[in-house]
Amino acid sequence: xxxxxxxxxxxxxxxxxxxxxxxxxxxxxxxxxxxxxxxxxxxxxxxxxxxxxxxxxxxxxxxxxxxxxxxxxxxxxxxxxxxxxxxxxxxxxxxxxxxxxxxxxxxxxxxxxxxxx
Amino acid sequence: xxxxxxxxxxxxxxxxxxxxxxxxxxxxxxxxxxxxxxxxxxxxxxxxxxxxxxxxxxxxxxxxxxxxxxxxxxxxxxxxxxxxxxxxxxxxxxxxxxxxxxxxxxxxxxxxxxxxxxx
Numbered sequence: 001x002x003x004x005x006x007x008x009x010x011x012x013x014x015x016x017x018x019x020x021x022x023x024x025x026x027x028x029x030x031x032x033x034x035x036x037x038x039x040x041x042x043x044x045x046x047x048x049x050x051x052x053x054x055x056x057x058x059x060x061x062x063x064x065x066x067x068x069x070x071x072x073x074x075x076x077x078x079x080x081x082x083x084x085x086x087x088x089x090x091x092x093x094x095x096x097x098x099x100x101x102x103x104x105x106x107x108x109x110x111x112x113x114x115x116x117x
Numbered sequence: 118x119x120x121x122x123x124x125x126x127x128x129x130x131x132x133x134x135x136x137x138x139x140x141x142x143x144x145x146x147x148x149x150x151x152x153x154x155x156x157x158x159x160x161x162x163x164x165x166x167x168x169x170x171x172x173x174x175x176x177x178x179x180x181x182x183x184x185x186x187x188x189x190x191x192x193x194x195x196x197x198x199x200x201x202x203x204x205x206x207x208x209x210x211x212x213x214x215x216x217x218x219x220x221x222x223x224x225x226x227x228x229x230x231x232x233x234x235x236x
Binding site for chain 2 (some may be wrong): 110
């Protein structure tokens with residue numbers, strides 16, 4: 001149980017294009033989903049927290065107009081990197097929690113490797 | 118603000134020997150503590166968590182961790198290491214129950230410790 005999927009696993013795009021990454025909880029309803037960014041050999045940096053049906057909460061320094069997050073259902077959240085640039089190249093990981101209590105574990109997706117040329 | 122420290126960038130251990138990956142934390146109140154493992158180009162896999170109760174927590178793949186409040190530590194341990202345990206390990210802390218503001222569910226991660234188990 002508690003499986004989270006991400007699609008695509010890898011994406012290469014040209015500078016200036018937009019890329020959408022999907023995060024799905026496969027066997028539970030995720031009230032809350034998180035989006036992280038991980039640079040090589042570094043820890044995960046939280047980008048934003050999204051609750052189903054409401055606007056995402058972005059961490060300081062994360063451009064909400066560049067990283068659009070939609071959490072339209074209890075099993076799906078999407079991250080759209082708009083007008084991507086090479087510096088946006090990174091490993092993006094989502095996580096989801098059932099949200100029934102604050103002791104809940106976050107379950108992580110396998111990550112999406114974004115390369116912007 | 119809460120923080121997590123993993124003092125070792127890398128830990129090397131021989132297969133069959135016990136392993137320890139260290140983690141200390143800083144948070145006001147009683148923390149929620151987690152260990153995750155990451156294999157190359159993969160997301161994080163949950164290993165175990167401490168919420169309350171017994172200080173010794175047992176998790177997946179034979180791993181366990183001991184919560185030590187006086188030392189503010191949550192070291193990950195395994196009695197006998199396997200080559201397949203080689204991976205990147207992250208310790209994480211979540212705000213205690215007394216904190217109910219924005220970001221209540223957020224995890225703060227340590228920088229990670231690379232574990233290499235040598236055959």
